[in-house]
Amino acid sequence: MTMTTATPDNSQAKRNVAVLVAAQSILGAQMPMIFIVGGLAGQSLASNPCLATLPISLIVLGSMLAATPISAIMQKWGRRAGFLVGATAGACGGLVGAYGLFLGSFPVFLLGSLLTGIYMSAHGFYRFAAADTASDNFRPKAISYVMAGGLAAAIIGPQIVKLTSTAYVIPFLGTYIAVIALNVFGSALFFFLDIPTPPKPAADAPKGRSRLELLKTPRIAVAIICAMVSYALMNLVMTSTPLAVVGCGFTPNDAADVVTTHVLAMYVPSFFTGHLIARFGVEKIMALGLVILAGAGVVALQGVDLGNFFIALILLGVGWNFGFIGATSMLAASHEIHERGRMQGLNDLLVFGGVTVASLASGGLMNCSGGSPVEGWTAVNLAMIPLLTLAGGALLWLVLRPTDQETV
Secondary structure, rough: OOOOOOHHHHHHHHHHHHHHHHHHHHHHHHHHHHHHHHHHHHHHOOOOOHHHHHHHHHHHHHHHHHHHHHHHHHHOOOOHHHHHHHHHHHHHHHHHHHHHHHHOOOHHHHHHHHHHHHHHHHHHHHHHHHHHHOOOOOHHHHHHHHHHHHHHHHHHHHHHHHHHHOOOOOOOHHHHHHHHHHHHHHHHHHHHHOOOOOOOOOOOOOOOOOOOHHHHOOHHHHHHHHHHHHHHHHHHHHHHHHHHHHHOOOOOOHHHHHHHHHHHHOOHHHHHHHHHHHHOOOOHHHHHHHHHHHHHHHHHHOOOOOOHHHHHHHHHHHHHHHHHHHHHHHHHHOOOOOHHHHHHHHHHHHHHHHHHHHHHHHHHHHHHHOOOOOHHHHHEEEEEEEEEEEHHHHHHHHOOOOOOOOOO
């Protein structure tokens, strides 16, 4: 299947990839920033420690709720319009979050998190935008390169946290002010995108499959399941990590270093993930991702030394990369261009719905499932088992289906 308008030499796609890599690096830096401080700020504002990660959950919920509208905006007015809406929401989320910290109001802070989720939703479409003008052969590499832009975000974001988290008397206020600046200045990048707005369909144009028909397509169903599980498990564990690191006697700077290493591990493999998919096939890379995610849980359960946190979070990042980029590549090759708005919005609605549940569970498991941070951390990592079983079973079913001859 093809859903591109690629030039023979992919020159247009390469230009768009460069813009999206820059956006991923600059605007994307706000995501590790917020994931580092969101739970800690929530813990300082919430009356119940079980609600410490609720700000992160509200971000993911906002992303889930915004997925379909953002996709519809992009289908009607183009990628640039959707990305500008996302950056505007990110700036507003930073502003409201900062105001919530200033007031010491948990509800206001949560509202800011919900608005930030709109940015997170738009951010998720960078990977699909990379595929829009790419040829079939270049598509996995384009997606991978854009994801690799998160490498810079992994360095920039945590360093900004270190510089800003104590810049004001109110902890983390400076970090949220920095988030506003990133969105305001980073949004200018989108004016350099060159992605055609999808043409309005003619009256006799093919309508494409319904959402239910799309979900019944085996490769689409498995791609969504594996994307949901990869992202949900990454979020489940990463959201709890700062609380676990600090709860086990280490410092917030240690937590920032662990998260930095984790986000680097999420994006460094992107320089070669696309090549691995092209060489070995998307199913094998997705399976490898699931195995590595399981390895992260095993390492985390071995102890709570700082080394365990670093190794577990590195494996978590690499496993997410292979699982999520693989699932994205499979999905992008499994629907037509006139199905794009419908399919991509539905995908992110389901993926971030799963991530919302995982982030909500993260705080409860970490703070309220045992009498100590160690017991909470153990509960978080044991919760990975049923989800990995689901994704692994679905992928195995797809591979063993004798009637499914589609390839990526």
